[in-house]
Amino acid sequence: MCLGIPGELVGPAGGHDDLALVEVSGVRRRVNIGLLEGQELNPGDWVLVHVGFALSKISEDEAQAVLAYLEGLGQPYEDEIDALRASDIT
Amino acid sequence: MRFVDEYRDADRARALAAGIAARCRPGRTYAFMEVCGGHTHTIYKHGLEDHLPPEVSLVHGPGCPVCVIPMGRVDDATHIAGQPGVIMTSFGDLLRVPGGTGSFLGAKAAGADIRMVYSPLDALKIAKENPDRRVVFMAIGFETTAPSTAMTVLRAAAEGVPNFSVFCNHVMIIPAIKAILDSPDLRLDGFIGPGHVSAVIGCEPYAFIARDYRKPLVVAGFEPVDILTSVHMLLGQLAEGRCEVENQYARVVPWQGNPVALEAIGRVMRLRPHFEWRGLGFIAHSALAMAEEYAAFDAERVFDLPGIRVADPRSCQCGEVLKGVLKPWECKVFGTACTPETPIGTCMVSSEGACAAYYNFGRFTRDRTRGPAGEREVSRA
Ligand code: SF4
Numbered sequence: 001m002c003l004g005i006p007g008e009l010v011g012p013a014g015g016h017d018d019l020a021l022v023e024v025s026g027v028r029r030r031v032n033i034g035l036l037e038g039q040e041l042n043p044g045d046w047v048l049v050h051v052g053f054a055l056s057k058i059s060e061d062e063a064q065a066v067l068a069y070l071e072g073l074g075q076p077y078e079d080e081i082d083a084l085r086a087s088d089i090t
Numbered sequence: 091m092r093f094v095d096e097y098r099d100a101d102r103a104r105a106l107a108a109g110i111a112a113r114c115r116p117g118r119t120y121a122f123m124e125v126c127g128g129h130t131h132t133i134y135k136h137g138l139e140d141h142l143p144p145e146v147s148l149v150h151g152p153g154c155p156v157c158v159i160p161m162g163r164v165d166d167a168t169h170i171a172g173q174p175g176v177i178m179t180s181f182g183d184l185l186r187v188p189g190g191t192g193s194f195l196g197a198k199a200a201g202a203d204i205r206m207v208y209s210p211l212d213a214l215k216i217a218k219e220n221p222d223r224r225v226v227f228m229a230i231g232f233e234t235t236a237p238s239t240a241m242t243v244l245r246a247a248a249e250g251v252p253n254f255s256v257f258c259n260h261v262m263i264i265p266a267i268k269a270i271l272d273s274p275d276l277r278l279d280g281f282i283g284p285g286h287v288s289a290v291i292g293c294e295p296y297a298f299i300a301r302d303y304r305k306p307l308v309v310a311g312f313e314p315v316d317i318l319t320s321v322h323m324l325l326g327q328l329a330e331g332r333c334e335v336e337n338q339y340a341r342v343v344p345w346q347g348n349p350v351a352l353e354a355i356g357r358v359m360r361l362r363p364h365f366e367w368r369g370l371g372f373i374a375h376s377a378l379a380m381a382e383e384y385a386a387f388d389a390e391r392v393f394d395l396p397g398i399r400v401a402d403p404r405s406c407q408c409g410e411v412l413k414g415v416l417k418p419w420e421c422k423v424f425g426t427a428c429t430p431e432t433p434i435g436t437c438m439v440s441s442e443g444a445c446a447a448y449y450n451f452g453r454f455t456r457d458r459t460r461g462p463a464g465e466r467e468v469s470r471a
Contacts, residue, residue, distance in 0.1 A: 002127065002154075002183075002234065002286070002442055003128075004286050004289075032211060032238075032241065034241050034350070035241065035348060035351045035354070038350065050234060050238065051181070051209045051231075051235055051238045052208060052210070052211050052238065053209070053237065053238045053241065055237075055289055055290070055351070056289045056342050056343075056344075058342055059341065062342065066312075072135075073131070073135070075441065076442075080208075083182055083207075083208035086208060087208035087209055088212070088215065089209055089211035089212055089215060090211070090215055090218075
């Protein structure tokens with residue numbers, strides 16, 4: 001639960017205004033972007049996703065570096081991705 | 091990918107290690123606390139202490155939210171889970187955390203409906219899909235997670251989901267750091283500040299550490315090179331006689347934090363007068379409860395809780411480990427009675443707990459006979 005996982009914004013997810021479709025580690029998931037209110041967000045932007053919420057906007061370089069780091073973590077990262085796959089927020 | 095190269099760069103790490111050694115004053119030792127469990131994990135996984143000169147030691151702090159949950163709160167949650175019609179939800183990290191009467195895992199095996207979720211919003215969804223059940227989200231975490239809980243409660247209120255409530259156990263990092271600074275048994279020279287917590291609270295709340303306690307703090311990223319850079323920056327401040335808050339992790343942490351997140355916390359939660367931290371005891375104004383306006387979503391008001399305080403097991407030395415006074419392997423039950431499969435203390439449960447991190451990655455020979463924390467216990471194999 002403490003890991004922030006980078007995801008790439010795909011577009012609006014429909015439904016609630018705060019939801020966006022984000023691609024995280026090859027999976028597309030709805031993510032809540034309400035905490036980034038007031039910031040400009042466009043498809044292709046990267047965000048750090050924490051328990052279903054985008055917590056901050058990051059650069060693509062940073063996103064790739066964080067992903068490489070997370071993959072190196074092994075089990076804790078796999079657990080987090082499994083939890084995320086099972087998640088289906090609305 | 092410039093950053094990947096830069097941050098996976100062994101040459102850069104070597105240069106930093108040399109720079110760190112060069113900044114150490116002969117005859118002086120330095121103890122820096124990394125507050126965040128994520129940093130502890132990186133340090134052990136990459137054997138970072140092995141790249142540091144013997145004068146510099148890293149002391150592991152209380153920044154793993156799973157580790158600081160007191161046993162009584164786990165028992166309260168298990169009690170709620172046992173009430174008729176209740177679905178208890180929480181993060182997977184909590185499954186094995188022992189309370190006085192057992193863990194979620196045990197309660198689940200005994201028939202309680204306890205479900206692991208990725209997000210508090212998943213818990214809210216379960217509530218909407220099961221209107222005849224009472225769905226409780228056991229919220230844990232520092233300021234990184236609290237905004238997500240707050241936003242979820244705001245959604246529940248806006249949409250009117252009466253069968254949803256939150257058992258709020260959010261804790262705050264600043265009062266914990268202050269408690270450590272005020273504890274007499276620890277000498278620290280500076281802090282490696284948490285990354286994601288700071289993305290929410292920003293860097294300003296740490297100012298008192300530099301101003302009132304004269305200790306430098308550097309907010310740091312999670313990669314090995316980030317941590318080495320932060321140690322280098324801390325030593326630089328000390329060498330120049332400066333005591334400041336610096337931000338090594340500006341790639342993610344804005345100096346002012348995330349105002350939307352802080353506002354959400356401020357709307358939905360209020361400070362508790364005091365809260366018990368596992369191993370550290372009661373710390374004033376160190377945790378959040380649900381605000382009066384959201385009482386209908388507050389599991390502490392919706393349910394009658396036993397609220398019994400449970401003393402930590404006698405064999406457990408988590409308090410000393412969480413304060414950085416003892417290294418994990420110095421605990422009497424480490425690796426024998428206490429392992430990740432059968433944890434006695436919480437530091438062994440989460441992969442970010444110091445004991446679990448060391449248990450999983452410890453690959454150095456340790457000299458148990460050498461002095462107190464603050465001295466170097468790592469001898470190279
Ligand atoms: S070894 Fe177990 S009991 Fe000892 S400090 Fe670590 S978690 Fe606590």
